[in-house]
Amino acid sequence: xxxxxxxxxxxxxxxxxxxxxxxxxxxxxxxxxxxxxxxxxxxxxxxxxxxxxxxxxxxxxxxxxxxxxxxxxxxxxxxxxxxxxxxxxxxxxxxxxxxxxxxxxxxxxxxxxxxxxxxxxxxxxxxxxxxxxxxxxxxxxxxxxxxxxxxxxxxxxxxxxxxxxxxxxxxxxxxxxxxxxxxxxxxxxxxxxxxxxxxxxxxxxxxxxxxxxxxxxxxxxxxxxxxxxxxxxxxxxxxxxxxxxxxxxxxxxxxxxxxxxxxxxxxxxxxxxxxxxxxxxxxxxxxxxxxxxxxxxxxxxxxxxxxxxxxxxxxxxxxxxxxxxxxxxxxxxxxxxxxxxxxxxxxxxxxxxxxxxxxxxxxxxxxxxxxxxxxxxxxxxxxxxxxxxxxxxxxxxxxxxxxxxxxxxxxxxxxxxxxxxxxxxxxxxxxxxxxxxxxxxxxxxxxxxxxxxxxxxxxxxxxxxxxxxxxxxxxxxxxxxxxxxxxxxxxxxxxxxxxxxxxxxxxxxxxxxxxxxxxxxxxxxxxxxxxxxxxxxxx
Numbered sequence: 001x002x003x004x005x006x007x008x009x010x011x012x013x014x015x016x017x018x019x020x021x022x023x024x025x026x027x028x029x030x031x032x033x034x035x036x037x038x039x040x041x042x043x044x045x046x047x048x049x050x051x052x053x054x055x056x057x058x059x060x061x062x063x064x065x066x067x068x069x070x071x072x073x074x075x076x077x078x079x080x081x082x083x084x085x086x087x088x089x090x091x092x093x094x095x096x097x098x099x100x101x102x103x104x105x106x107x108x109x110x111x112x113x114x115x116x117x118x119x120x121x122x123x124x125x126x127x128x129x130x131x132x133x134x135x136x137x138x139x140x141x142x143x144x145x146x147x148x149x150x151x152x153x154x155x156x157x158x159x160x161x162x163x164x165x166x167x168x169x170x171x172x173x174x175x176x177x178x179x180x181x182x183x184x185x186x187x188x189x190x191x192x193x194x195x196x197x198x199x200x201x202x203x204x205x206x207x208x209x210x211x212x213x214x215x216x217x218x219x220x221x222x223x224x225x226x227x228x229x230x231x232x233x234x235x236x237x238x239x240x241x242x243x244x245x246x247x248x249x250x251x252x253x254x255x256x257x258x259x260x261x262x263x264x265x266x267x268x269x270x271x272x273x274x275x276x277x278x279x280x281x282x283x284x285x286x287x288x289x290x291x292x293x294x295x296x297x298x299x300x301x302x303x304x305x306x307x308x309x310x311x312x313x314x315x316x317x318x319x320x321x322x323x324x325x326x327x328x329x330x331x332x333x334x335x336x337x338x339x340x341x342x343x344x345x346x347x348x349x350x351x352x353x354x355x356x357x358x359x360x361x362x363x364x365x366x367x368x369x370x371x372x373x374x375x376x377x378x379x380x381x382x383x384x385x386x387x388x389x390x391x392x393x394x395x396x397x398x399x400x401x402x403x404x405x406x407x408x409x410x411x412x413x414x415x416x417x418x419x420x421x422x423x424x425x426x427x428x429x430x431x432x433x434x435x436x437x438x439x440x441x442x443x444x445x446x447x448x449x450x451x452x453x454x455x456x457x458x459x460x461x462x463x464x465x466x467x468x469x470x471x472x473x474x475x476x477x478x479x480x481x482x483x484x485x486x487x488x489x490x491x492x493x494x495x496x497x498x499x500x501x502x503x504x505x506x507x508x509x510x511x512x513x514x515x516x517x518x519x520x521x522x523x524x525x526x527x528x529x530x531x532x533x534x535x536x537x538x539x
Contacts, residue, residue, distance in 0.1 A: 011320035014313055014403075014536065015055050019124045020046025020117070022536040023308055025346040025497070029353030030117050032496060034360065035110030042117055045097055049124045054093075058126030060086035061262035062406055068254045068266075079251045080166065081218050081264045088164060090129045094122055095162040095174065100136040105158050109360065116356035119298065120305040120349075127302055127410050128262030132176045132216035134302075138294030139177035142223055142234070145279040145287050149236055153177070153221060166239050166246070169220050178219035179291060180237070180268065184212040188423050190225055190232065190285065197226035197235060197275060205235060205277060207270040210252075217251055217266040223278065223288055224270075230281025234288045237275040248273040259409030292418055293367075296375045297355055299414035303382040304348040310389035310407050311345045314338060315535040317393055328392070329531065337388065337519035339527040342534035343504050344385055344518070346497060347489040348378045354492055365441035369431040370488065373442075376424040377485030379415035386411035388518040425477045428484070432467070439467070442484070449491040453502070455511035456490045463487050486510060498533065500526035 020042045021027060030038060048054055064084040072078050094100065099122060103115040115137070123130050136157050143150040159174030169175050186192035195209025207226050214222070221238045241247050248271045255265040279287035315338055318328035328334045351374050358367040390397035390404040397404040415421055431438045446460055463483045466476070473480070486509050493502040504525040508514035513522045521527070 009322055011317050013052075013055075014316045014538065015050065015052040017050040017536055017538040018043060018046040019050040019312070019536070020121045022046075022312070023349070024533055025349040026117055026120060026308070026353070028496065029350060030110075030113060033110055033113040033353055033357035035114040035117065037108070037110065038114035038117065041097075042114070042121055045118055045121050048093060049122050054090075054125045057086040057089045058262075059406075060084055061090060061126055061128065065261045066254065066264040068251055068264075070251065077250070078246070079217075079249055079268075081251070081254070081266070083164075083218075083262075083264075087129060087262055088162070090122075090125055091132070091164070092162045094129060094133050096160050097122065098160055099130075100133045100176075101140075101158040101160065103137070103359075104140050104154075110357075112359040113353055113356045116297070116301050116352065120301050120308075120352070123302055123305040124309055126262055126406070127306065127413070128260045130298070130302060131260075131263045132178060132219055134295050134298040135179055135216065135219070135291070136175075136177045138291040138298070139179075139221075139223060141290040141294065142288055143236070143278065145234075145290075146277075149276060149278060153236070156220070164218065166218065166220070168240055168242065168244050169238060170242065172220065175220035176216070176218075178214065178216045178222045179288065179295075180211040180214040180222045180224040181288065182213050183210060187212070188419055193225055193227060193232060195224070195226040195270060197228040197233060197277075199229065200274075205275045207235065207237065207273040207275050210267065210269045212267060213255070213265055214268050215263055215265040217249070217264055217268060223291060224275060225284045225288060226270075226275070228277070228281045232284040233281045234278040234284040235275030236278050237270075237273060241274060258412070259406070260413050261409075293371065296371055296418045296424075297359065299418050300348075300352050300355060300371075300374050300378045303379045303411070303414045304345070304352040306382050306407055306411055307341075307345040307348050307378075307385045310386050310404070311338070311341050311534055312536045313403055313407070314341065314389040314392040315531060316538070319535060329535075332527075333519065334392070335527040335531060336521055336525070337392065338534070339504070339525060339530040340508070340518040340521050341385055341389055342530050343501060343508070343521070344381055345534070346501055347493060347505060347509075348381065350492045350496060351378060351485075351489050363441065365435065365437040366445055368435050368438040369428050369442050369484075370445070372424045372427045372431060373481055373484045373488065375414075375418070376421055376428070376481055377489075380421055382414065383408075383411040384518070421478070425481045426474070428481050429473060429477055442488070446487050446491040449494040452494045453490070453506050453510075455506040456487065456494055459483065459487050459490065459510040498529070500529040501533070504530065 067082045069080045103111040156175035161173040163173040197205040224235045224237045250269040252267040386408045396402045507522045
């Protein structure tokens with residue numbers, strides 16, 4: 001081969017490493033929040049997630065997206081979706097690892113933290129298959145609105161056997177759950193839904209209408225919102241009925257999405273579709289909100305994981321790539337950029353584990369606003385981190401062969417999935433207005449770091465003044481909630497992160513010594529220590 005084709009100065013792929021133990025912020029969060037009992041399990045899963053094989057599964061599942069099959073060869077309507085075998089490999093590991101169920105089946109102290117960490121670790125493969133895993137996990141608290149339906153479906157959903165395909169649920173080794181909420185005329189404004197549910201003589205309802213964004217349509221059962229005589233109501237809608245016939249679930253098309261390619265997102269139509277009422281008529285939002293709350297936490301987990309993956313890829317690349325006579329990781333300006341990204345990632349991970357701990361400890365007041373604050377801010381920061389990390393690769397980052405392209409396309413998703421940024425911000429305002437104890441719990445959490453950093457104390461005082469002024473509060477809502485997120489992250493990092501991490505965060509995010517782009521930390525930031533902590537150790 002001619003010398004012109006010799007390949008040099010190209011970093012090796014980031015594979016065959018433990019994605020868990022190399023993420024020190026995540027490890028410390030697990031230990032801090034009563035989940036140290038899961039360290040061995042998480043380490044094993046971390047090795048599997050970082051393996052070349054699992055990374056290849058993630059790539060293949062996105063390169064070969066799902067395919068809609070509306071009819072079988074004989075012309076029968078079947079409305080099924082076919083997936084690449086790599087999807088099923090990813091799902092098998094996720095289910096066998098209990099990412100959909102462990103916090104319910106083994107509710108010991110730290111169970112939700114351990115499950116959150118496991119969900120994060122395995123999501124390093126790719127994020128799409130996490131959708132049915134997340135929805136199945138989140139369906140459980142909503143199903144408990146009806147003891148009989150919970151008794152019927154929980155054992156199926158809690159199984160650790162992945163059993164794909166549409167068959168009678170009672171005959172399957174395990175089932176998965178999804179949700180059907182939004183419609184094309186309303187989106188997040190679900191009270192405008194037009195799908196109608198008519199009571200039948202056998203105690204069930206018949207649904208007629210459509211849904212605009214129903215992901216993972218090969219799940220066995222869906223929680224669906226429809227207008228019953230008494231108002232918007234939640235229904236349990238299986239794909240296959242107990243007698244083996246197919247419930248009407250006509251998939252009109254699969255969405256051609258920007259990212260999340262491995263996961264099928266569909267537009268189903270209902271026509272005399274059988275559903276079982278879950279909760280009272282008119283209480284649909286109140287019933288399904290339990291499911292939404294859980295999936296919002298998973299949006300935080302998913303985005304924190306994308307940020308960590310972006311930082312891991314960028315620091316690994318910089319460690320092996322040379323330019324202008326030096327490794328990128330040794331160049332001061334690149335070190336500043338990477339350290340800034342690492343600070344953002346660690347703040348997201350630390351907040352994520354704290355929110356999971358709030359679920360474990362049933363801190364309903366703190367969770368009421370803390371989760372919406374975290375969902376808004378972490379999911380907003382994800383795309384910015386992905387874009388800057390991609391730039392660290394130069395032209396390679398913009399090529400689909402490299403991992404950053406997939407990360408970049410996936411990054412905006414979670415800021416839309418369970419309510420856009422505005423929806424989450426307005427939810428914070430509602431929580432503060434309707435639940436005074438929510439602000440008290442939030443303030444008390446932040447106050448645990450009082451006196452430890454003057455910049456944090458000043459930012460907290462400014463936030464309190466901002467909240468005290470209720471004039472034009474909706475116009476200022478993003479500004480207020482952003483400050484809430486930064487103060488909460490600052491409090492957590494001051495208490496739990498190394499000093500060099502907390503100091504850099506407080507100086508830049510709270511003290512104002514920061515620009516408008518990554519790579520503008522104060523010159524005094526200990527970038528060497530930050531990068532030593534953030535860079536994955538391979539081999």
